[in-house]
Amino acid sequence: xxxxxxxxxxxxxxxxxxxxxxxxxxxxxxxxxxxxxxxxxxxxxxxxxxxxxxxxxxxxxxxxxxxxxxxxxxxxxxxxxxxxxxxxxxxxxxxxxxxxxxxxxxxxxxxxxxxxxxxxxxxxxxxxxxxxxxxxxxxxxxxxxxxxxxxxxxxxxxxxxxxxxxxxxxxxxxxxxxxxxxxxxxxxxxxxxxxxxxxxxxxxxxxxxxxxxxxxxxxxxxxxxxxxxxxxxxxxxxxxxxxxxxxxxxxxxxxxxxxxxxxxxxxxxxxxxxxxxxxxxxxxxxxxxxxxxxxxxxxxxxxxxxxxxxxxxxxxxxxxxxxxxxxxxxxxxxxxxxxxxxxxxxxxxxxxxxxxxxxxxxxxxxxxxxxxxxxxxxxxxxxxxxxxxxxxxxxxxxxxxxxxxxxxxxxxxxxxxxxxxxxxxxxxxxxxxxxxxxxxxxxxxxxx
Amino acid sequence: xxxxxxxxxxxxxxxxxxxxxxxxxxxxxxxxxxxxxxxxxxxxxxxxxxxxxxxxxxxxxxxxxxxxxxxxxxxxxxxxxxxxxxxxxxxxxxxxxxxxxxxxxxxxxxxxxxxxxxxxxxxxxxxxxxxxxxxxxxxxxxxxxxxxxxxxxxxxxxxxxxxxxxxxxxxxxxxxxxxxxxxxxxxxxxxxxxxxxxxxxxxxxxxxxxxxxxxxxxxxxxxxxxxxxxxxxxxxxxxxxxxxxxxxxxxxxxxxxxxxxxxxxxxxxxxxxxxxxxxxxxxxxxxxxxxxxxxxxxxxxxxxxxxxxxxxxxxxxxxxxxxxx
Numbered sequence: 001x002x003x004x005x006x007x008x009x010x011x012x013x014x015x016x017x018x019x020x021x022x023x024x025x026x027x028x029x030x031x032x033x034x035x036x037x038x039x040x041x042x043x044x045x046x047x048x049x050x051x052x053x054x055x056x057x058x059x060x061x062x063x064x065x066x067x068x069x070x071x072x073x074x075x076x077x078x079x080x081x082x083x084x085x086x087x088x089x090x091x092x093x094x095x096x097x098x099x100x101x102x103x104x105x106x107x108x109x110x111x112x113x114x115x116x117x118x119x120x121x122x123x124x125x126x127x128x129x130x131x132x133x134x135x136x137x138x139x140x141x142x143x144x145x146x147x148x149x150x151x152x153x154x155x156x157x158x159x160x161x162x163x164x165x166x167x168x169x170x171x172x173x174x175x176x177x178x179x180x181x182x183x184x185x186x187x188x189x190x191x192x193x194x195x196x197x198x199x200x201x202x203x204x205x206x207x208x209x210x211x212x213x214x215x216x217x218x219x220x221x222x223x224x225x226x227x228x229x230x231x232x233x234x235x236x237x238x239x240x241x242x243x244x245x246x247x248x249x250x251x252x253x254x255x256x257x258x259x260x261x262x263x264x265x266x267x268x269x270x271x272x273x274x275x276x277x278x279x280x281x282x283x284x285x286x287x288x289x290x291x292x293x294x295x296x297x298x299x300x301x302x303x304x305x306x307x308x309x310x311x312x313x314x315x316x317x318x319x320x321x322x323x324x325x326x327x328x329x330x331x332x333x334x335x336x337x338x339x340x341x342x343x344x345x346x347x348x349x350x351x352x353x354x355x356x357x358x359x360x361x362x363x364x365x366x367x368x369x370x371x372x373x374x375x376x377x378x379x380x381x382x383x384x385x386x387x388x389x390x391x392x393x394x395x396x397x398x399x400x401x402x403x404x405x406x407x408x409x410x411x412x413x414x415x416x417x418x419x420x421x422x423x424x425x426x427x428x429x430x431x432x433x434x435x436x437x438x439x440x441x442x443x444x445x446x447x448x
Numbered sequence: 449x450x451x452x453x454x455x456x457x458x459x460x461x462x463x464x465x466x467x468x469x470x471x472x473x474x475x476x477x478x479x480x481x482x483x484x485x486x487x488x489x490x491x492x493x494x495x496x497x498x499x500x501x502x503x504x505x506x507x508x509x510x511x512x513x514x515x516x517x518x519x520x521x522x523x524x525x526x527x528x529x530x531x532x533x534x535x536x537x538x539x540x541x542x543x544x545x546x547x548x549x550x551x552x553x554x555x556x557x558x559x560x561x562x563x564x565x566x567x568x569x570x571x572x573x574x575x576x577x578x579x580x581x582x583x584x585x586x587x588x589x590x591x592x593x594x595x596x597x598x599x600x601x602x603x604x605x606x607x608x609x610x611x612x613x614x615x616x617x618x619x620x621x622x623x624x625x626x627x628x629x630x631x632x633x634x635x636x637x638x639x640x641x642x643x644x645x646x647x648x649x650x651x652x653x654x655x656x657x658x659x660x661x662x663x664x665x666x667x668x669x670x671x672x673x674x675x676x677x678x679x680x681x682x683x684x685x686x687x688x689x690x691x692x693x694x695x696x697x698x699x700x701x702x703x704x705x706x707x708x709x710x711x712x713x714x715x716x717x718x719x720x721x722x723x724x725x726x727x728x729x730x731x732x733x734x735x736x737x738x739x740x741x742x743x744x745x746x747x748x749x750x751x752x753x754x755x756x757x758x759x760x761x762x763x764x765x766x767x768x769x770x771x772x773x
Contacts, residue, residue, distance in 0.1 A: 144703050144734040163735065164773050170703060170734040 002077025003052050005036070007067040014041045014069060015216050021063045023047070024056045030076060037063075037073070048073070055079045060086070141168040152177040155209050222323035230382050237293075238421040241380045244433040248396045248413040251443045272316065272370050273341040275393055277446045279368055280312040280332035280340075282436040289432045290365050292386035293422045306423055307386075315364030315384070316344065318351040325351050326384055328364040337446050368393060378414035388423040389432070392416040413440075449630040457599035457631050458488050458564075458620065461606035462526060464635065466496055469524060472610060475502040475515060476528025476565075485530045486566065486625055512538035512563065516546045516615075519561040524610060532567030532619055533579040546615040547590035562609045564618035567595075568659060568710060569747045570758050571622055578747035580658075580710050583717045585617045586688045592616045592640055593687040597661035599629035601685055604638030612640065621659045641689030645698065649680035652772050653698040655721055656708040657684040660759045664708050667764035677772055687717055695721065696729050703734035706771040708759050713741040738771035740764055 007017050020038040024030055035047040036056070058075040061067045075083040139156050141149070145168045149156050152173065159176045161168035219227070248271075255269050283290040290312055296304040312333040315326040327347035329340055350356050366388075369381045372395035381392040394414035401410030415436065419429040439445050452460070465472045478485045480493040480503040493501040504511035508529065515525040529535060535542060546559045569578035586593045592614055596602040602620065609616035646661055647668055654664045661683045668679035682698050684691065699705055705725055707718035722737045743757040756763070 142734045143730045144732055147731045167735075 002057055002075045002081050002083045003054075004072045005048070005050070005074050005076060007039070007061075007069050007071050007073055008048070009069045010039065010041045010046055011044075016066045016068050017041050018066050019061045019063055019073065020045060022059060026056055026059055028056045030054060030056050050076060052076045057081060058083045058085075139168065140166055142170065145170050145173045148173045148177075150213070157209065220322050222320070222325070226323055229385065233383050233385050237383050237385065239380075239383060239418050240421050240426065240429075242417045242419065242426070242429050242433055243378065244415050244417075244437055245412050246415060246437045247401070247441050248411040251413075251440050252396060252411055254443045254447075267338065267341075269337065269341050270344075271372065271396070272368070272393070273337055273344060274440065274443055274446055275368055275370065275391070276314050276316060276329055276332055276340050276344060277335075277337040278436050278439040278443075279366060279391060280314050280335075281439050281446065282432055283312040283314075283366055284333050285435040286428060286432040288428045289389050289419075289424055291388050291423050292365070293388065293420055294386075309365040311365070313363055313365045315361070315367045315387075316348075317367065317369040317381075318348050320352055320354065325356065325361050326364060326367055327351050327356055327361050330363070367391070372396065372413070378416050380416050381418050383418050383420055388420040389429065390418045391436075392418065449632050451628045452599055452631050453625060454596075454599045454602050454620070454627050454629065455486065455488050455625040457603035457629070458606055459490065459492070460631070461603045461610070462489065463492065463495070465524075465526075465607055465610045466492075466500055469610075471522060471524045472526065473500050473502060473518075473523060474526045474528065475504050475511060477504055477506055477511075477530050479503060479528050484528070486622055488620075488625070489528070508534045508537040509541060513541040513545070515561050515563075516541050516549075516559060519546075519559045519615075520549060520557050524560050524562075526562045526564060526610060529563060529565035531573075531577045531579075532565050532581055533577045535563070535579075535581055535585075542615070542617075543585070543588045543591070547588045550614065551590060558613040559615050560610075560613045562606070562612075562616045562618055564606070564609075564620060566622040566625070567619040568621040568623060569742065570659075570754060572749065572751045572754065573747075574749050575746035580619070580712075580742070582617070582619055582658075582687050583711055583715060583720075586717065586720075590614065592689065593619070594640060594685065595619045595658040595687060596685060597624070597646075597658050597683050599627065600631050601638060601644070601683070603631055604636050605640065605685060607635075608637045608640055611637075616640070619658070624659055624662075627662070638685070640686045641691050642685065643691035643694040644683045644685055645680060645694065646683045647679065647681040649678040649702065651677045651702055652679045652704045652706060652768055653695070653702045654679055654681045654706045654708055654764070654768065655684065655695050655698075655718075655725075656681065657687065657717075658710060660708045660710050660764075663759050663761045663764050666761040667768055670761070670765055671768055675769070677768075679768060684721075690721075690724075692721075692724050692728070695725065696732075699725055699729045700732045703732055704771050705733070705737045706764075706768050707737065707739040708764055708767070709739075709741055710759055711741050713739070713744050716741055735771060735773070738767055740767040 010017065018040040020040050022037045023035050030036065030050045031053050032051050034050045036050045037048040039046055039048050054076045055078065056074060057077050060075070061073045067073060077083065140161060141156050142163070146156065148170055149159070154173050154176045156168055159168050159172050162172055163169040251271065251274055255271065255274065259268055287308065290309045292307045292309070294305045294307050296302055311331050313328050313330045314332040315328040317324050317326050327350070329335070329343050329347070332340055335343070347356070347360060350360065364384070364387060367384045367390040369390060370393040371379060372393050375395055377397060378394040379392050381390040383390050392415070396411050396413045398409055398411055400407050401412065403410065415433060417429055417433055462474055466474070474489060474492065479489045480498065480501045483490040483493070489501060512527055515527045518525050542563060546561055549557050549559050567580050567582070569580070582593050582595055585591055592609070592612065594605050594609055594616060596605050606618060609618050647665055649668065654668065656664045661681065664681045668681055671677040671679050680698050680702055682695055707721055709716060709718045711717055718739045718741060722739060725737055726733065740759055740763055742759065745757065748754045748757045
């Protein structure tokens with residue numbers, strides 16, 4: 001009987017493969033070990049090896065087509081043997097049960113997976129148990145509640161539905177996510193705890209299902225652009241990194257004073273507003289950092305060039321759904337910290353609402369990325385081309401510092417500058433950070 | 449703004465368009481000498497004369513056919529059907545000829561006819577005079593279908609319908625004729641294909657049109673006062689072209705839908721809307737789409753039973769509570 005050869009699973013994340021080209025044609029004799037075709041996965045292009053002796057009887061997948069893992073590619077058998085025009089789907093892969101051993105799953109009556117190339121990852125356990133916590137029982141849930149549950153990481157099997165016929169509705173998922181109404185399993189847990197008097201950790205204290213659906217998702221445009229631009233940046237720009245610790249005490253104190261004194265006029269300055277203002281001022285003092293590498297002209301042997309920017313257009317990273325964007329405070333070197341604060345607030349809000357105009361997020365000459373509010377102490381950012389540097393701002397930390405030879409409690413903050421070495425050398429980068437440190441440690445300078 | 453009736457609003461629209469465009473004429477049974485079976489055209493013969501306000505024989509196939517032919521030659525006839533129920537006598541003229549002529553002439557012949565009249569139950573006129581054929585009409589590409597619920601909408605939509613170069617089916621309601629509403633004295637037009645959110649809400653979207661809008665608004669009031677539920681009422685105003693975007697935006701806001709229509713349930717306008725909502729907004733739905741229609745039988749002659757056959761505020765209220773469950 002002819003052997004149907006299926007699309008093998010050639011990588012962990014592979015769900016489809018592209019049949020790049022056939023190396024044999026219908027009617028060709030093939031030997032075990034011969035290469036039948038080239039297959040492109042999400043990772044690489046590989047050759048499809050034949051494990052049978054015989055004749056390539058039928059090609060089901062034309063070159064260039066995308067074929068799901070497990071779908072038939074071709075049939076190999078004896079010359080003259082009749083093969084189906086469209087092969088019957090291979091028997092469903094066995095569902096991995098809790099008590100089933102891997103060996104049991106490898107021996108069912110589906111010859112193809114068992115005889116896959118040895119270098120291919122084992123395909124047998126590929127089938128995922130669906131909603132494992134209630135096998136065989138369909139969960140009544142509205143489409144919206146289902147979507148919401150996936151977003152909030154709530155396992156529907158553990159939510160008590162309050163809709164008609166126990167249907168899980170949006171409110172149930174929200175309640176489960178916020179803990180307002182305890183999910184089913186937790187109710188029974190708390191009961192068993194009180195009756196036994198001791199806390200007994202049970203497996204059901206944690207959700208059991210897959211952590212997320214196994215699938216390949218097309219990326220959004222934003223993510224595509226982030227991937228492309230940052231890959232370019234990290235591979236084409238020779239980054240180096242400089243760290244400096246600053247005493248954030250005076251800055252926090254001044255901010256507090258201003259926010260308290262000016263509360264009625266609606267002033268609410270953030271640390272980041274001062275960083276933006278300080279960066280603009282430091283760029284004025286060390287303008288080499290406010291440049292862009294423009295490279296050599298693509299034709300001829302012209303000289304490479306660097307663009308000097310006369311204005312400090314300081315951008316800052318804002319996290320948005322599935323990505324980030326860097327709106328620009330234009331002419332920050334000419335603006336007060338109050339004006340910068342207003343503008344940054346408005347830009348950040350519009351960024352989150354996806355209402356930024358292209359003009360709002362292009363043309364920056366320097367970038368600030370602040371993960372301080374997320375508790376990060378220090379990190380190194382990837383330069384946002386065509387900027388020559390990016391400043392990564394950490395959180396303020398209370399720790400012992402030495403002041404006047406005494407150990408006292410201080411508030412410090414780590415700043416990390418990622419620098420394009422083509423434009424800025426170590427000493428210049430250090431001058432910039434020193435200037436920024438001086439400004440932020442004497443923050444009243446930023447109010448003049 | 450002056451308060452005028454739905455009937456007067458339609459009369460004003462007809463009069464203004466007759467005065468604006470010499471090609472506009474009104475034709476139908478009893479529209480002229482008798483001043484209109486429902487007095488919509490009252491006084492118009494005296495004012496505009498027998499060349500603009502024309503009585504026709506009792507033959508819908510004949511006079512609608514005449515109107516279709518006239519419209520192809522540049523006249524803008526506004527044809528009155530005493531009841532929309534009589535459209536079936538002229539089915540071929542309306543839905544075979546008028547609907548198809550622009551397409552079949554390769555765009556060379558327009559058919560700027562308006563066919564208007566009441567299409568409703570609830571007045572004890574029996575099964576042969578109580579049809580609501582907007583679904584049947586809307587099933588035919590080439591015609592536009594308008595079902596206004598208020599005096600303001602009736603006037604603005606009818607003026608747009610008369611100026612439209614395609615056949616427009618304009619379905620009024622004898623019970624609404626006496627309903628008063630604010631209508632500005634200055635001229636205005638309402639585009640076809642724009643729904644109107646008649647009431648803002650957050651818990652449930654009622655998609656409706658025609659007289660059912662009034663029932664839905666009453667039910668929404670009760671739902672707010674007695675049940676603390678906030679209901680949004682979307683008045684489609686035009687069945688074709690259909691403003692599905694406004695409906696979907698509302699569904700995305702409330703996540704629950706009730707469709708209310710004075711239609712028999714089988715293959716109604718609501719069936720189509722329910723399909724479109726689940727197709728375009730499946731992941732927004734927090735419950736099945738509910739629908740309240742006329743009870744599936746020929747129009748019931750007994751007045752007290754007919755009231756319960758049609759949508760009414762109580763029935764809407766009950767259906768809304770089910771949709772909110």
